[in-house]
Amino acid sequence: MSSPLSPTLSQWLQKRHGLFIDGAARPARAAAEMPVIAPGHGGVIAHVADADAHDVADAIASARRAFRAPEWAGLSIRARARLINRLADAMEAHMEELYQLETLNNGRPLRETRAQLARVPDLFRYNAALAIARRDSVIPVEGNYHAFTNRGPVGVVANIAPFNHPLLIASRNLAPTFASGCTTVVKPSELTPLTTLRLAEIFTEAGLPPGVFNVVTGVGAAAGKALSEHPGINKLVLTGGTEAGRSAGAAAARNFVRQTLELGGKTPVIVFDDYSVDQAVNYAAFGAFVGAGQTCVCAARHIVHRRVYDEFVEKLARKADGLVVGDPFDPRTQMGPVVSQRQRERILDYVRIGAAEGARLAAGGVVPAELSESSGFYVRPTVLADVHPDMRVAREEVFGPFTVVLPFDTEEEAIAIANGSEYGLAAAVRTTDVARAHRVAKALEAGIVWVNDHHRVDAASPWGGVKLSGIGREFGQEAFDGYFDTKAVMVNTSNAPFDWFDVTQTNARLN
Known part of the structure; x- marks a missing residue:
């Protein structure tokens, strides 16, 4: 089988790939590893860390620190958008390497991989634009009141990605995560983790602050379970089979975590x-x-x-x-x-x-x-x-x-x-x-x-299912809005005296 990998990529594959936490690679606490197999020839192409619940907790702690850190939380909307556009540029500069790595790891023909991944950087640019264009609402209400909404990022996002489109599906959730000001822990499929690990390195080199993008590799029954049930996450995004979504969704629901689940189909x-x-x-x-x-x-x-x-x-x-x-x-x-x-x-x-x-x-x-x-x-x-x-x-x-x-x-x-x-x-x-x-x-x-078409998608077009195919939407304004909590603010613009318990007061209003 021919594998015309670049020398840089061949050298990268020979490393022992650890977890990516707080902006750097590190081994799993138990030093456990697992092989990564190339579907095209059935051979081992890399070894990655096999995370347990302690490793997952470390990654979530890193993401939570970064969420409050001034290097990330203190960025203005426009500064964050400029950073996200730099990430898109960095990804684009490494696309040939990512094409090869994804083809090697998931077995998709190189022509298909190129056709699918070429537009992925634009997911980040689109969400950077949404961040700049974002407007909160002013709500007309009766009386001497000014009412408006104020939105803030939900916090730490757990992103559990599948084996079939590892880079695309991770990115379609990373883009609104970063644009909203959230931080994340990504658990790629144990079968196809390599492009996600490489992307974390690329984004860190491009200036993404440590802890904003963490990666834990491991099997779903251990690392995925620990991530979805951890009380330190604020949102769960999962793409996978319906039973995996049912299990992870139920675990996250115990902590009242908001969810976006893209599940099975027929x-x-x-x-x-x-x-x-x-x-x-x-x-x-x-x-x-x-x-x-x-x-x-x-x-x-x-x-x-x-x-x-x-x-x-x-x-x-x-x-x-x-x-x-x-x-x-x-x-x-x-x-x-x-x-x-x-x-x-x-x-x-x-x-x-x-x-x-x-x-x-x-x-x-x-x-x-x-x-x-x-x-x-x-x-x-x-x-x-x-x-x-x-x-x-x-x-x-x-x-x-x-x-x-x-x-x-x-x-x-x-x-x-x-x-x-x-x-x-x-x-x-x-x-x-x-x-x-x-x-x-x-x-x-x-x-x-x-x-009269199939498989077509656009960064602006919502994507998601009904019935057992999941809840929530990815892509588009709908996805971006799902990374925020909405706060309602009502300001009394009158200086009139108020005493609810003055029984002589007329036209009293309770709400």
Whole structure:
């Protein structure tokens, strides 16, 4: 397998990577470590510290000190915005290194990594602009009163990030954290911690004060649990599976911590018969197989009008069979490995579950023959056809290059199938009928709906789900506002004498 890493990055990987607390790397208290595996070849590429509850407490204490320190809390809004823009510039200057490191660590093809991460610095610039543009409200009230709101940063943010998009998802929460004046402890996935650790170093070198950005590496059951249940945090931001969110959210709720949780999904895509089948298939492959399908908004359920159903299945299967699976650093590769052997076995298990339920395997569902001797975690992009809505493969999140196809006859039936899920993160519609597009988008139970597209996001557009797909929103003004506590201030502008207990007083007002 080719890995054209820069000499600087190769040298960096050879270090023993500690926790990042108070602006510097340090080992875990118990000196525990864990290996980091490259999905592309299955080998160990680094060792990182394995944090326990004591390490997590140290990181939270560091973040709390920094939250009150004049180097951070004393910054004016404009000075903080200038600093955040410097962070964006520093990140941009290191992007080639970050592209390579992320591709090596999570197995995404380098072309995909570049396409996803190139715009990440702008998340910081957007939130810096929101900080400058922020206005608190003046509230008109009756009587001789001036009422207004005053917002302040909530405090210490616990940021638990997943393996699939480590740098993007960490950054989409770091940006409003810094712009609001909060501080943070980030717990990246134990599978893909490397870009987060490197980003902490880059930001510190660019002038971010110590303790504002701390990183604890470790497994979710230990470090993640300790972080989410610690009384020293003020906000929990987690992206992950629904069960992980349920567990961490319940722990944080005991301390009445505010939460933003982006959890599981089973994204429905409704394909109407007025839309180009070829274009629908291209979007289907993009939605289902980009990132090896390891996205919460993976196009997991294609609900296709019966008049074009057979053609759609045949062309999607052919498209899936034609994709080049392989080395993520090879420019010819169109889909890389999944993140681990465990994840690959989960996907193959669902192929067997689908067959037992009566679904037809139209494409994939196997380890690529040409990579059968590889130690990497490769699997062919998989399409199951003739699926019914009550099958497990149509209801449960697989989190891999795995999609199912179901037929429908009427618009109402398509909407009912799409909404017949416990998840509600994203949905998509394929149609040329403008009225139908608006009508169906409104009817779909999801936090995000794409019409004739998939996976698109913008720093200004809110992102999040309904039902078991989570609570709260990331990106946009909605996310930025979620990092503040709002204080209501009411000023009596009258000097008239007041004595509530003077019974001769008339027109007394209690509230």
